[in-house]
Every structure is written in structure tokens, then in C-alpha cells.
Amino acid sequence: MNATAVESRSGEVPSGLDRSPLLEIEDLRISIASDGSSFEVVKGVALTVCENEIVCLVGESGCGKSMTALSVMGLLPRGIAKVTGGRIAFEGRSLLSLQKRELRRLRADSISMIFQDPITSLDPVFPIGSVLEEVIRSHRDVSRAEAREIAVRALMEAELPDAADRLDSYPHQLSGGMRQRVMIALAIALDPKLLIADEPTTALDVTVQAQILENLRARQREREMGMLLITHDLAVVASVADRVAVMYAGEIVEEAPVDELFSDPQHPYTQGLIRSLPDISVSKGSLHSIPGRVPPPQVPPPGCLFAPRCEHALDLCWEASPELSRDGAKSLRCYNAQPFEIG
Amino acid sequence: MTELDATRSSHAQAWDERVAAYENEARANPWRKKLREFNRNKLLFTGSVLGILIVGLGLIGPLIIGSDYAGQSLRNTHLPPLSEGYLLGTDQYGRDLLVRLCIGIRVSLFVAAAVTSMALVVGMALGMCGGFLGGAVDRAVRSVTDFIWGFPLILVAVLLAGGLGQGLFPVILAVGIVNVAAITRVVRGEVVVLRAREFVEAARACGISRFRIMWRHLLPNVMAPALVLASYYVAVAIIAEAGLSFIGLGAQPPLPSLGKMVADGRGFLRINHWESTVPGIGIAGLVLSVSLIGDGLRDVFDPQLRHEAKGVEKG
Amino acid sequence: MKRTASRLAYTVIVLFVSSIAVFYAIRLSGGDATAAALPGSATEEFREEFRDRLGLNEPIYQQYFTYMGRILSGDPGNSLTNNKALTDMLTEHGRNSLILGGTAFGLVFLVGIPLGILASLRRNSWADQGIMSLSTVAMAVPNFWLALLAVWLFASTLGWLPSAGCCGTKQLILPAVVLAFEGIALTVRMTRSAMIESQNSDYVRTLRAGGLSEWRITCKHVLRNALIPIISLAGLRIGQIVGYALIVETIFGWPGLGQVLVNAVLRRDYPVAQFFSLVLVALVVLGNWLADTGYTIANPRLRKST
Numbered sequence: 001m002n003a004t005a006v007e008s009r010s011g012e013v014p015s016g017l018d019r020s021p022l023l024e025i026e027d028l029r030i031s032i033a034s035d036g037s038s039f040e041v042v043k044g045v046a047l048t049v050c051e052n053e054i055v056c057l058v059g060e061s062g063c064g065k066s067m068t069a070l071s072v073m074g075l076l077p078r079g080i081a082k083v084t085g086g087r088i089a090f091e092g093r094s095l096l097s098l099q100k101r102e103l104r105r106l107r108a109d110s111i112s113m114i115f116q117d118p119i120t121s122l123d124p125v126f127p128i129g130s131v132l133e134e135v136i137r138s139h140r141d142v143s144r145a146e147a148r149e150i151a152v153r154a155l156m157e158a159e160l161p162d163a164a165d166r167l168d169s170y171p172h173q174l175s176g177g178m179r180q181r182v183m184i185a186l187a188i189a190l191d192p193k194l195l196i197a198d199e200p201t202t203a204l205d206v207t208v209q210a211q212i213l214e215n216l217r218a219r220q221r222e223r224e225m226g227m228l229l230i231t232h233d234l235a236v237v238a239s240v241a242d243r244v245a246v247m248y249a250g251e252i253v254e255e256a257p258v259d260e261l262f263s264d265p266q267h268p269y270t271q272g273l274i275r276s277l278p279d280i281s282v283s284k285g286s287l288h289s290i291p292g293r294v295p296p297p298q299v300p301p302p303g304c305l306f307a308p309r310c311e312h313a314l315d316l317c318w319e320a321s322p323e324l325s326r327d328g329a330k331s332l333r334c335y336n337a338q339p340f341e342i343g
Numbered sequence: 344m345t346e347l348d349a350t351r352s353s354h355a356q357a358w359d360e361r362v363a364a365y366e367n368e369a370r371a372n373p374w375r376k377k378l379r380e381f382n383r384n385k386l387l388f389t390g391s392v393l394g395i396l397i398v399g400l401g402l403i404g405p406l407i408i409g410s411d412y413a414g415q416s417l418r419n420t421h422l423p424p425l426s427e428g429y430l431l432g433t434d435q436y437g438r439d440l441l442v443r444l445c446i447g448i449r450v451s452l453f454v455a456a457a458v459t460s461m462a463l464v465v466g467m468a469l470g471m472c473g474g475f476l477g478g479a480v481d482r483a484v485r486s487v488t489d490f491i492w493g494f495p496l497i498l499v500a501v502l503l504a505g506g507l508g509q510g511l512f513p514v515i516l517a518v519g520i521v522n523v524a525a526i527t528r529v530v531r532g533e534v535v536v537l538r539a540r541e542f543v544e545a546a547r548a549c550g551i552s553r554f555r556i557m558w559r560h561l562l563p564n565v566m567a568p569a570l571v572l573a574s575y576y577v578a579v580a581i582i583a584e585a586g587l588s589f590i591g592l593g594a595q596p597p598l599p600s601l602g603k604m605v606a607d608g609r610g611f612l613r614i615n616h617w618e619s620t621v622p623g624i625g626i627a628g629l630v631l632s633v634s635l636i637g638d639g640l641r642d643v644f645d646p647q648l649r650h651e652a653k654g655v656e657k658g
Numbered sequence: 659m660k661r662t663a664s665r666l667a668y669t670v671i672v673l674f675v676s677s678i679a680v681f682y683a684i685r686l687s688g689g690d691a692t693a694a695a696l697p698g699s700a701t702e703e704f705r706e707e708f709r710d711r712l713g714l715n716e717p718i719y720q721q722y723f724t725y726m727g728r729i730l731s732g733d734p735g736n737s738l739t740n741n742k743a744l745t746d747m748l749t750e751h752g753r754n755s756l757i758l759g760g761t762a763f764g765l766v767f768l769v770g771i772p773l774g775i776l777a778s779l780r781r782n783s784w785a786d787q788g789i790m791s792l793s794t795v796a797m798a799v800p801n802f803w804l805a806l807l808a809v810w811l812f813a814s815t816l817g818w819l820p821s822a823g824c825c826g827t828k829q830l831i832l833p834a835v836v837l838a839f840e841g842i843a844l845t846v847r848m849t850r851s852a853m854i855e856s857q858n859s860d861y862v863r864t865l866r867a868g869g870l871s872e873w874r875i876t877c878k879h880v881l882r883n884a885l886i887p888i889i890s891l892a893g894l895r896i897g898q899i900v901g902y903a904l905i906v907e908t909i910f911g912w913p914g915l916g917q918v919l920v921n922a923v924l925r926r927d928y929p930v931a932q933f934f935s936l937v938l939v940a941l942v943v944l945g946n947w948l949a950d951t952g953y954t955i956a957n958p959r960l961r962k963s964t
Contacts, residue, residue, distance in 0.1 A: 073867055107869035120860040125882050125958055135868035170958040299365045301358055308358055318354035493946045495901025505923040505931045506683035582800045589802045590908045590920055612810055623803040631798040
């Protein structure tokens with residue numbers, strides 16, 4: 001059954017892994033320093049995004065998924081978080097060893113990013129058109145009029161209503177959804193190859209969320225962009241992802257094509273997440289939740305990070321950390337995977 | 344949870360204990376944590392030591408060396424510090440500078456205490472009423488405080504001195520009025536935020552009277568920011584009193600005010616500059632210690648208050 | 659537009675209320691107005707006639723309207739001590755005060771903002787720590803004492819600058835610096851924290867993600883946003899300068915409005931005290947209004963309505 005799901009999927013979208021990878025992250029480690037002590041929040045993440053595929057990075061807040069995304073852009077908050085190890089490569093070039101200048105050239109032009117909160121993410125004192133124009137002209141040698149044209153086209157593609165008349169609007173004159181469309185326009189204006197979207201719909205109304213996601217997916221397909229979508233919302237994952245990586249406490253615990261992940265999740269954490277999705281077809285079913293809570297990053301468990309919350313934990317799980325083992329298109333970090341049963 | 348508990352391994356128990364220990368440490372008694380911050384906070388420490396020294400000098404000094412600040416000795420005028428019988432020397436009338444310094448510090452402290460207690464009591468009452476009751480009361484409180492807050496303190500004081508005559512009273516009144524406005528603004532702002540918070544909503548839903556909510560639930564919450572701000576205004580009061588006395592509008596002779604002493608010494612800078620320098624150092628030390636304590640308290644209690652403190656006026 | 663208009667209306671009301679406050683504060687004083695103007699030997703009848711002539715025996719609200727009428731018609735009266743016309747005094751001393759106050763105001767921003775920016779860009783460096791410690795000390799030193807130190811150092815000891823007088827550039831330097839000193843310190847701190855807040859904001863992250871250079875982001879976006887809170891407190895800086903001018907002008911013998919007002923209060927020359935109080939209060943109120951208008955212009959959220 002799983003095999004058929006993959007085949008049907010690969011009919012419309014070629015499976016990602018057999019093409020040349022756009023973004024490769026290997027063994028990425030990020031530490032946060034606070035109050036004189038420092039602790040790891042991203043612990044050896046490996047992730048690949050190829051052209052024309054949407055990879056979703058899923059996990060609860062604080063699991064390190066946003067830090068992973070920011071580190072790709074070189075935008076980790078300075079003086080607080082820093083990359084302490086690993087490799088990030090874009091089209092084979094290592095991003096971590098790039099000069100500031102070279103990294104800057106890549107931003108928006110080759111890799112761009114959309115952030116979670118559109119309300120605070122736009123400069124309040126300049127009209128949106130002028131910021132778009134500034135970003136475009138810092139990468140392309142075009143006149144102001146040409147830059148404005150590019151800006152209007154991007155805004156139209158982001159489906160901002162009356163795009164041409166909005167160039168002189170200030171952010172405060174736009175709604176949250178409209179501001180997120182401006183952010184999308186900013187991100188796609190220069191036809192980047194990779195788009196990173198960090199919880200792009202979390203701060204928006206449910207009705208707007210669907211439109212924004214639909215729009216992002218359409219732009220991704222027509223440009224054949226690679227896209228890394230970061231979210232905590234499995235519904236979002238189900239509706240847009242090609243491939244999914246599940247992150248827990250700073251580690252990737254499972255990675256699989258989207259259909260397989262939902263139909264046959266392997267890791268107990270993934271299983272718990274899927275089980276805890278409310279099922280609208282059952283009107284009075286009890287809600288499932290994963291027992292316990294995420295370990296504080298300052299006190300990591302000795303073995304598998306999920307062991308304290310896992311009902312199948314063995315002694316081994318407490319003593320050694322499982323490796324992420326690859327099996328075809330799927331990866332799993334677990335010593336004692338059990339078949340998935342609903343409920 | 345239950346299915347887990349039944350099969351808890353020794354590993355799980357060990358880990359639970361580790362997490363619990365970590366969290367206990369992190370949660371530690373908040374007052375102990377504050378106390379630790381107090382000790383670690385260099386600003387607060389330096390300020391307190393300096394403050395205790397100066398206040399001690401003002402309060403205890405006269406008990407030991409006497410408090411005859413007006414006694415003249417025309418044979419011993421303009422003596423430099425460390426002269427026989429006069430540790431800090433004398434002024435143009437041969438009055439003991441050390442005694443006058445001590446009494447001057449007392450005057451400064453008296454003005455600061457009077458002004459600050461007035462500002463705290465009236466400011467907190469007005470701010471809490473305005474912020475919590477809202478409506479017409481709030482509008483009235485806001486327009487009056489905005490009106491007063493915009494005025495430079497020295498100008499208000501000179502105006503009042505013009506009306507009430509020179510002396511300490513108009514100075515206290517002027518500085519007090521302006522400081523009341525400042526405290527009211529901040530407390531009102533805090534209360535408006537608090538009013539929307541769950542615990543106040545809950546108290547209201549339980550039918551607790553408005554007065555009781557203000558007294559029992561709001562007051563403890565606005566106390567910290569009000570006190571931190573008040574420590575800034577102690578500095579403002581000391582500087583204002585000294586400045587006004589300097590130009591002749593504050594304390595009247597022979598009562599020594601530090602500002603007046605600086606002014607008296609002006610004419611003799613070439614003969615014995617200590618007559619101006621000693622009280623000047625006294626003022627600067629006093630103000631510096633209060634500002635350091637204010638900065639330190641702010642760091643410990645309320646990092647968010649920075650913005651308000653930035654607008655603090657001394658003029 | 660609506661905001662600007664309502665602020666203007668508010669300003670007019672504030673002016674009106676404060677004119678009443680000033681009038682009452684000074685006119686209701688227990689002191690006897692005739693003491694300053696007439697010799698001690700003047701008879702009681704003569705004093706009574708003098709009060710009548712000045713309208714001091716009328717009801718106070720009537721005095722207020724008479725007085726404001728005279729001011730608005732351009733004849734606020736004469737000084738009691740030297741009988742000079744107040745309007746002449748205003749032009750003469752007002753000019754001096756404008757020179758001094760304007761210079762100090764310029765110094766506050768032209769020195770304070772660059773130093774604040776420097777501190778914010780080199781955060782936690784020795785330059786930052788030096789600037790911040792200096793500004794803490796600068797805020798603790800009362801300006802009259804600073805004035806004395808400056809006179810002692812630059813005038814008495816080094817002999818570079820005159821200790822008092824009016825109104826050349828050399829005489830201007832010391833009082834202007836002293837007057838601006840605390841304002842500079844406050845502006846440095848404000849600028850620094852506003853810059854840092856802006857640097858850490860989400861929109862700066864967006865601009866970085868857009869590939870703009872750090873230099874461009876700082877000079878254009880961070881600075882532009884940081885200016886908003888700085889401008890919003892410019893009114894306070896004006897008030898501060900007006901207030902301190904009373905002390906600094908007196909110390910340096912700079913014949914401006916502040917010195918005139920302080921002398922008038924000390925000599926109980928109430929027409930002068932009253933008139934110049936009104937002038938200074940009006941200056942403060944108008945300064946606040948100007949700063950608010952600047953704030954409205956700087957902040958697009960207030961400029962246009964949604």
C-alpha cells in the first residue's frame with residue numbers, strides 16, 4: 001500500500017532524492033549562550049532539499065527548527081546563538097565559510113526567507129515599494145522604474161490585491177495577510193532557487209492561511225524552486241509537503257516522503273504526533289496526547305532524547321543515542337520502532 | 344501517564360530526579376535570586392556604599408562634631424582643609440566647612456525625602472485611580488499630568504518662588520508637583536496593562552470590590568516600577584534643590600544648603616577653592632550614588648522600565 | 659492631519675491654562691508689589707494710589723483679562739525697578755537667549771546622536787563603555803557645579819576662554835556646553851538603546867534576508883527608526899534647556915531671558931517676573947508642540963490614517 005502511494009505521488013512530482021540537491025545540511029550543531037552557560041539546541045541535524053520539492057521540517061516550538069532555518073541564511077541572532085559544527089552547502093558551496101559579502105549576494109537572490117510574524121517583519125517607516133525596490137536594486141543593475149516593475153510583478157504573483165497601487169502604502173496600512181503577501185513578494189522577486197518559509201501562516205487567520213499556502217505552493221511549482229517549509233502544524237504538512245523531516249529536541253528523528261510518513265510513521269514521536277491530530281470524522285473521540293514534556297535543553301537525557309516520553313523505551317534507549325539510519329527514501333532514529341496503530 | 348508510571352524503569356526515575364533537581368535550582372526562591380543579583384550588581388553595590396558613607400556623614404557627623412553651622416570666627420576665615428581644628432577648613436566667615444557640609448547633606452536629604460514621599464503617595468494614588476477606573480477620572484488625570492510633565496522643573500520652581508517667596512518650601516512644592524506627574528504617568532501606564540490581565544479579570548468576576556482589587560492586587564504590582572522610578576527622582580530633587588539654592592531661590596542663609604555653599608565659595612576660588620569644591624563633591628557624590636542605586640534597582644527589578652527612565656527630567 | 663489639528667488645539671488650551679496659572683501664581687503672592695518700586699519712605703496713600711494705577715485693587719479675574727489684553731495689544735508694561743519697556747527687554751534679552759539656547763539645542767543632538775550611534779555600533783567595546791560611563795557621570799554632576807569647574811579650568815587656570823560676558827563666540831562656548839551637557843548625556847543613552855532595539859528588530863532581519871549591506875541597513879533603516887523616539891523627546895530637551903538657562907545664564911552673566919527672570923523674582927519686580935515667566939512657559943509649550951509635529955512627520959503610522 002505504501003509503495004503505491006509513493007508511485008502515484010512520483011507520477012506528478014519526481015521523487016526528490018534522485019536529483020541534484022540544492023541545499024545540504026550535515027551534522028549541523030547550534031549552541032545558545034545565556035547567563036554565562038551555553039547549551040546545544042540543534043544537535044547534528046542533516047537535511048537535504050532538492051530542486052522543485054517542498055521539504056517540511058516539523059516539530060514543536062523550541063525544537064530548533066527555526067534556528068536551523070536561520071543558520072542557512074546566516075541570520076542567527078548575533079551574540080546569542082552560533083553554529084558550532086557541521087556543514088551547510090548550497091549548490092555544493094559551503095555557506096558557513098563564505099565571506100559576508102558573498103553570503104549577502106546569495107540572500108534574496110538565490111536563497112530567500114519568509115518569516116513568521118508579518119506584523120513586525122516589515123520596516124514601519126518606509127513604503128513597501130521602496131523596500132522592495134531597494135532589495136531588487138541591491139542585486140540587479142536596474143533603473144528605479146525597472147525595479148518598480150519587478151516589484152509590482154512580484155506583488156501580483158503574491159496575489160496582493162491592487163498591487164500597483166500598493167507600492168506607496170506603509171506596512172501599517174495593510175492587514176496581516178497582505179503583509180505576508182508583501183513578504184512573499186520580497187522573497188520571490190529575484191527568482192531564488194531556494195525558499196525558506198518559517199511558520200509563514202502561523203500568525204494568520206485560518207481562512208488566509210490556506211490562501212497563502214496555496215499561493216506559496218503555486219509559485220514553488222511554476223519556478224521549480226526548492227522549498228524548506230518550517231511548521232508545527234501537521235495539517236500544513238499534509239497539504240503541501242513532498243518530503244517531511246520530524247524534529248525533536250534538536251534532532252531529526254524521522255524523515256520520509258509525505259504519504260509514507262502519514263500512513264506508516266515509524267518513530268514513536270511521529271506516531272504520537274499523528275495520533276494526536278483530532279479526527280473530525282469521529283465526533284466524540286478522546287484527544288490523544290504524548291505523555292511527559294520536552295526535556296529542558298540544559299539537561300539532555302543520557303541516551304535517546306525521546307526515551308523519557310517513550311512507552312517502548314528499552315534499557316538500551318537510556319544508555320546510548322540511536323543514529324539516524326537511512327533506508328531508501330526514509331530515515332529513522334530509533335532502536336525499537338513499533339508498527340503504527342491508530343488510537 | 345499511568346501506563347508509563349507502571350513500567351517506570353530505574354533509568355526513568357533517575358532522569359526524573361535530575362530534571363526535578365535542575366528545575367528546583369532554576370526556580371530557587373525568587374528572593375534569594377534577587378538577593379544574589381543584588382550582590383552581583385556592581386552598580387547597586389557601589390551606589391549603596393557611596394550612599395551609606397554620605398548619608399552617614401550627614402546624619403551622624405553633627406552628633407560627633409556638633410551642629411553649630413552658623414558660628415563665625417572672623418580670625419579663621421578661608422582656611423584650607425586639614426587646618427588645625429577645621430578638618431575641611433572654613434569659609435569666608437570662618438564657619439566650619441565640615442559642619443556645614445553635614446548640615447547641607449541633611450537639608451538635601453530632607454528635601455529629597457519630602458519630595459519623594461509626596462510624589463510616591465500622591466502619584467501612586469492618582470495613577471492607580473486613573474488607570475483602573477478609566478473614563479472621566481482617567482482623562483482628567485492624564486490631561487493634568489501631561490500638562491505638568493511637559494514643564495521644566497526649574498521654571499516651575501522659579502514661578503512658585505516668585506509667588507511664595509524664596510525658601511525651601513516652594514522648592515519642595517515645585518519638585519514635588521513635577522515628580523507627582525512623572526510617577527502618576529508611569530503607574531497609570533502599568534495599571535492599564537495590569538487591568539487587562541487575567542488575575543484582575545478573575546478578581547472582578549469574583550465580585551471583589553474595586554478598592555480591594557486596587558489595594559490587594561494592583562498596589563504590589565506597581566510598587567517595584569514606582570520605587571525604581573522614585574529613586575531617579577530622588578536624584579532629580581537633590582539637583583534641583585542645589586541648583587535653586589545656588590541662584591538664591593532655595594534655602595536662605597544662614598541655613599547651609601550644598602548649592603548655596605557652592606555659590607558662596609565662587610568669589611574665593613583663587614584664595615581657597617575648597618569652599619566650593621567640598622559641597623560640590625558632596626552633591627555629585629550624593630547624586631551619583633542615588634543614580635547608581637536607581638540603575639541597579641532597575642536592572643534587578645524591571646528591565647522594561649528603561650524606556651521610562653530615559654525620559655527622566657532634571658531640568 | 660487630524661492629529662496635528664488636535665495637538666494644535668491642545669497646545670492653545672495649554673497656553674491658556676498656563677497663562678492663568680502663571681498670572682495667579684505671581685499676582686497672588688503675599689509680597690507687596692510696591693516694595694520693589696517705591697522707596698521705603700513712601701506713604702501709605704502714595705502706595706495705595708500706585709496700586710490703583712496698576713489696577714491691583716480690581717478683582718483678580720478682571721486683572722487677568724486686562725493684563726492679557728495689554729499683552730496681546732503689544733504693551734505689557736514696564737519694569738518696576740528701572741522702568742524699561744518690557745517689549746524692549748524681550749527683544750534684547752530674547753535675542754541673547756535664542757543664541758545660547760539654539761547653540762545648546764544643536765549641541766545636544768549634533769553631539770549626542772553621533773556618540774550614541776558610535777556606542778551602539780561598537781557595543782561593549784571600550785569606546786561604548788567609556789561613553790556610557792561618562793554619560794552616567796555627566797548626569798550626576800549638577801550643571802551649576804560643572805559651570806564653576808569649567809570656569810575654574812578654562813578661564814582662571816588655562817585662560818583660554820572668558821569666564822562671563824556677552825555675546826561673542828568665545829563667551830558663548832562655556833555656557834552653551836554647560837547648558838547642553840546633560841541633554842547630550844541623555845541623548846547618547848537614548849540613541850544607543852533605540853539603535854540597539856532597532857538593530858534587533860524583525861524588520862532588520864527581513865532586510866538582512868533581503869541581502870542589503872549591513873552599512874546600508876544601519877544608515878538608512880536602523881537610524882531612521884531609532885530617530886522616532888529621539889524626536890519624541892526633543893520637546894523635553896527644549897524644556898530642559900529653558901529650565902537650565904535660568905541657572906546657567908545667571909552663573910555666566912549671560913543677559914538672557916533666564917537671568918532677567920531670576921533677577922526679577924529675587925527683586926520682586928513682578929511685572930517683569932510675570933511677563934518673562936509667560937514668555938518662557940509659552941516657549942516650552944510651543945517647543946513641545948514643534949517636537950510633537952516632528953514626531954508625527956517622522957512616524958508614518960501617525961502621518962496618514964489607515
